[in-house]
């Protein structure tokens with residue numbers, strides 16, 4: 001990393017550094033979290049898979065909306081990006097009923113003010129994708145909010161713009177994933193403003209850490225779906241009778257190898273690029 005980089009933020013599995021006034025460095029580690037707990041065992045190359053996938057989708061969607069990516073570093077896990085003024089909402093699109101969307105629907109019949117048909121089951125495909133914004137919690141979980149609450153945070157014009165762009169991006173990526181046998185159940189996007197006030201897509205985009213990817217050939221609505229990437233880890237952790245409170249369990253070699261293989265498979269299926277080629281030349285994913 002460049003000698004002058006100043007650490008400015010930590011996520012569960014990522015670090016953020018300032019390169020200069022206008023540029024940041026986003027570094028994806030190999031840490032993995034399950035049931036919201038970061039485990040003591042890493043998944044080799046997980047950070048590279050996520051960085052490469054995000055870069056790939058930034059390149060594929062640049063005609064829909066500008067993004068913050070400037071370049072991928074040769075380490076394959078670090079993204080140099082433009083510094084933005086981030087909007088104070090998470091932009092979530094759901095094509096299927098899962099996670100907090102399913103919980104809210106069970107309790108109220110609605111998700112973020114979208115009234116849904118009666119009788120939907122867990123993981124059901126929605127009649128059409130819906131935009132379900134959330135607040136950015138400093139600690140704990142993001143809170144789903146309706147249109148009025150989101151408009152109060154970003155204004156009506158900005159809301160309409162991020163809703164339209166988020167739905168357009170979800171449509172583009174979910175169609176490509178579907179054609180490759182992968183369901184993009186939902187995704188979380190983050191937008192910011194550049195110094196000229198233009199809307200720019202930031203953060204990571206369409207990675208397994210910001211989205212739910214499900215293998216289409218195992219899709220069976222009526223319960224939770226196996227995760228494309230983390231299912232071995234979840235199954236192993238539950239088989240131990242772990243109570244899902246920290247500290248999480250160490251992972252055996254076989255679970256690590258199987259999980260790494262799933263991440264690499266997701267990368268190769270979605271990008272059409274061999275992961276070894278990415279490691280040799282990360283900028284390849286930018287086209």
Ligand code: PZK
Pocket residue numbers: 009010011014015016024026027068081082083084085086192202203204
């Ligand atoms: C920004 N985060 C999330 C927190 C991480 C990531 N382009 C940008 N401009 C300004 N701010 C951010 C970004 C981006 N991306 C992203 N927080 C601020 C975050 C902690 C660690 F890796």
